[in-house]
Amino acid sequence: MYVSYKWLEQYVDLLGISPSDLAEKITRSGIEVESVETLNEGIKGVVIGHVLEKNQHPDADKLNVCLVDIGGEDAVQIVCGAPNVDKGQKVIVAKVGAVLPGNFKIKKAKLRGEQSHGMICSLQELGVEGKLVAKEYAEGIFVFPENVEVGADALAQLHLDDTVLELGLTPNRADALSMLGVAHEVAAILDKEVSYPPTEHQAVEKRTDATVAVSVEDAEANPLYIAKVVENVKIAPSPLWLQARLMAAGIRPHNNVVDITNFILLEYGTPLHAFDYDRISSKEVLVRFAKQGESLTTLDEVERTLSSDQLVITDGREPIALAGVMGGANTEVQSDTTNVLIEAAYFNPESIRRSVKAHNLRSEASTRFEKGIDPSRVRLAAERAAKLLQELAGGSVLKGSVEVDTYDWKVNTVTTTVGKVNATLGTNITQEEVSDIFRRLQFDVEIIGEKVIVHVPSRRGDISIEEDLIEEVARLYGYDNIPTTLPVGERTPGQLTTYQQKRRKVRRFLEGAGLYQAITYSLSSEQRAKQFALEDSELTKLALPMSEDRSALRLSLIPHLIEALKHNIARQSEKVALFEIGSVFLKENETLTEKERLSGALTGLWESHPWQGEKKPLDFFVAKGIVDGVLQTLNVLDLVEYKQAKRQGLHPGRTAEIIFDGKLIGYIGQLHPTVQKEHDLQETYVFELALESLMNVIVPELEYKAIPKYPSISRDIALVVDQKVVAGDLEEQIRVTGGNLLKKVSIFDVYEGEHLPEGKKSIAYRLTYLDPQKTLTDEEVTSKHEKVLKVLEEKFAATLRS
Known part of the structure; x- marks a missing residue:
């Protein structure tokens, strides 16, 4: 989750807290901040310019010579190779002396004989990823709206004077997949209040229920569905502040209607979908499971074959969206759209997960539906969308909404005791401190004797058992404040087995x-x-x-x-x-x-x-x-x-x-x-x-023996045996027969070939005899040696090689 610091400031008072300090506090409270990126870091000297003239470069087909007003006394000449540059545009200009990302310094230059005093920039050249730039500016320079001031700081107008915190969320913290969710977390850390955005808007007399009907076949899969209709919208680019919010969060801007739904997905954590109302042929919305083999072409222009366990939104006959995952191309909001139907719903996470897995299609919306959204925000999100469509797209919001609501609105109540909290954490936190922590989290708390009864808001679906409450106390109390203790009992040093x-x-x-x-x-x-x-x-x-x-x-x-x-x-x-x-x-x-x-x-x-x-x-x-x-x-x-x-x-x-x-x-x-x-x-x-x-073999204990004082006697023997005889069997028999005097047997030669009978081979061994108590005589060694040869002859038909 990418969190814009300036956007977060709209919901929580961050006065006096720098982005890096805030990141440190969030990390210490249990959500890791993986990076803190200052969007305008290292960039300077970038202003808004006005292209007064554009002429073809005399010696280059793909270059234009532009006269640009950058707010100074005199306009400057800049050579530009962007295909979409034109007279009258308000553009991003890096003046001579400016510095762009990568410590790229802008100097006076001469391009094919023409002087160039600066550079007209694309968003990519300011460090914005290409995949986040609106399609109309992806292959060229960015063009500002007409109402911007020439010579003003371009980074401020683009809202790039901001810092983005990247949160590494664990699967249980789906509540922090929205700006308001992060705002609640930050407010609890700083002991501040959360300011929710306004949702009030002026509706016309025409009623929504007169224009569309909604029905749901499976209440378990879709317990809440809300439809609102906004007429007479004007499709246009979103204002710069809205585009900047989306790009900071890793989403590419499209147009004002689509951008508003994405903005609210990020703000509330509630995915919305905008249908072109006039492309819904029956003016009816039916939510059902797909028929086996039914097909739908989604917004990514892929035709998908559906199965009977996948939830779809239909016009009563044909699918118009894969519920909670992606809309259909047949009702897509396009440049000629004038009337919009806004869908706000709560879908069962399991049904969304099945669709995602079946089509290998994961979206920002499905990610949130899979983890579970806050059902209490669905209506707020719909009303907020209506307000923004009225303000930014000039739409007329129809009165009321059409709803199917079978959701079981139960408050999750979890109980613990201060004693259990302290016993688990090894702390001495008072009942008042525990109660205050839950107040900061905006949880309703009742104290009855030793019991602390907490009514968990629906936005925190991860809290369901007593241990979850204890974890919240530990996080907000501060892991660094939990005392270090040693285990009670007999202490033994750790060691390897x-x-x-x-x-x-x-x-x-x-x-x-x-x-x-x-x-x-x-x-x-x-x-x-x-x-x-x-x-x-x-x-x-x-x-x-x-x-x-x-x-x-x-x-x-x-x-x-x-x-x-x-x-x-x-x-x-x-x-x-x-x-x-x-x-x-x-x-x-x-x-x-x-x-x-x-x-x-x-x-x-x-x-x-x-x-x-x-x-x-x-x-x-x-x-x-x-x-x-x-x-x-x-x-x-x-x-x-x-x-x-x-x-x-x-x-x-x-x-x-x-x-x-x-x-x-x-x-x-x-x-x-x-x-x-x-x-x-x-x-x-x-x-x-x-x-x-x-x-696991039990090995006899190691025994040390004195170095022999007496000399050993070695005898070499070359035995002729059948080729099938194994050298190891001979060696084993030699050892057994040699007894205590034979200390070592080693093989040093094997020969087959000339001078040996067919089917025979010669194996040579060196036998070492030693008595640790005395010097051996030749007679003793010869007696033992002849015994060895005799046994080998009897058992293996071995003969000495002549």
């Missing part, structure tokens, strides 16, 4: 390893949501998804990480390494479970040293090293094992599952070449771990 500490360690390790953290959507398409899932699960689908791409909850984090890789690689990144810690959503027998996962995706060069000319591409062992580091950070590396596996979407020869205590807790692997090609990726590796399972 063990789970949170472990998660933070994992995140820091991955960041230190060179991965960037990503945060992706929990919602995915049904196809992608199933991909790369660690465990089988039913999909959880949304009943009303925003789109097909966001229709199901994910079972894995990897699909979106792959999309993130693709996005970055397409933007010339040589290396992309991402990780995410997030939730997946598993469903079984209609029970939804949320589990935390750690996933990573890596592609491109892992290391690049241009000076040495060295480039190290990413491979399986880099990705496995990162996973090992995560497991080591959680102290579970020695408790898990990797097993070769085949998984959908991953390379069949470069994929491993991670097993803990016999259960699958993760996997790591290269994307299948077809998947890489589909996403325009080179060699790419991914991993996913069941983070909750790993972090």
Whole structure:
């Protein structure tokens, strides 16, 4: 909501309060002022000029040489390229030495050989947005009415000597979507009175009910409808003050009739609509729900197909407006309009919301109807419109109005106590102070013993429960005045849980390893949501998804990480390494479970040293090293094992599952070449771990051992085995057989090919033996070593390579 400071002054006495101070007070009372813009900031030397002569530039087809009176002794020559400049116009002139927005200084100039002493300006050149300028001046200079004074300050005549406050309203504060609503808020803050604008006008003898009939089929959807008729209006541009009020609020001026309805929408928060009375063929207004398939061409010249749950205004036969949203083109106020029917109504917010959603058509009117307008202002708004049409359009207001009123006028009464207020806020506010706050808000209050009974005015539809009253007291008492207190009870310092500490360690390790953290959507398409899932699960689908791409909850984090890789690689990144810690959503027998996962995706060069000319591409062992580091950070590396596996979407020869205590807790692997090609990726590796399972493992306490005093003995063995034998199975058997003396087993070579029988391979291990209590003898090591070889020969048919 944009609030003009000078407009607000018409309703509340702001004497002595600057716009910035007012913004501070409003923000401290609970409505955030997002910006304070001075419309004429940095502009000077701009006056009203009178074009005395206009001649074609001798050397330029699109330029004119104008002689302009700017209020001085002599007229000045100005070269102007605006297509609509003409003799006799009153225009905006920036004199030599003037400054325009952006610190643009006006100097004497020579254009194609002709001297130019100043600049004839458009509104855009004074900082007004192009979309807010009236259409007739959108492509050229602005022209003043004839009655303005030459040489006067143009900014004052345009009402640009003003400040606009932008309010960031929360959905519950629909009352502040009007100038009078903001006036009530400011008046309560400053303890001032609100002055309502006059609505009295002189009506002719002819009665409205003799010219139009109104009926409503559904009283729940439209409990209040008021029609007034104004005859003999003269369509013309609005006066400058009215145009300025609309532009300051972000609305483009059109003509006096339309501008008056928009002005009252901003003033009262009550949307009105003006119909060309003579274009309503039956002189009857019938409010009903549309017939299925019925059509209406709205003011934006779009033909819309209606459904039976959308409320429309009709002439008894055909729709002439989509109720509360937008009028129809068939009854639009045009330049030849002479008689106007003014509609003022209260529509059910739900019915308006349905129409807005169905047509994706939101307007200033529908925004207010959707949130709920003040029903008590509907009649006032209609009378105010009639008065302004009489004053600004020369109209004759017909006596009375035609109404359908079935609205249930109930006063909302809410009760609280001073004790509850103080207990909630931690204050010592007296009953008199509480009562005074509600007086400033212009709420009717009754005090009965401890009870404070508040009769809430209809303009404040957001107040319905006791807590709402307490919030009003807190706002007006001042949040800064509420004392700071500490909770009562045993005080314990805040700290991270063990789970949170472990998660933070994992995140820091991955960041230190060179991965960037990503945060992706929990919602995915049904196809992608199933991909790369660690465990089988039913999909959880949304009943009303925003789109097909966001229709199901994910079972894995990897699909979106792959999309993130693709996005970055397409933007010339040589290396992309991402990780995410997030939730997946598993469903079984209609029970939804949320589990935390750690996933990573890596592609491109892992290391690049241009000076040495060295480039190290990413491979399986880099990705496995990162996973090992995560497991080591959680102290579970020695408790898990990797097993070769085949998984959908991953390379069949470069994929491993991670097993803990016999259960699958993760996997790591290269994307299948077809998947890489589909996403325009080179060699790419991914991993996913069941983070909750790993972090909830009870790890044995850390034990320290003395550094061995005695030397170790290493033996290398190269075993020839069948190609199907897994190196990890051999290593596990070596460890088991080696017993306490065998401290370390590491693989350092795998060979297949020449000098080996077909179907065989050679795997070389280094075995390290150590006794911390003494120096081992060759006999002891040889005995244990031969036992290892014998067991390997028996179980795997392994032989030593000669």
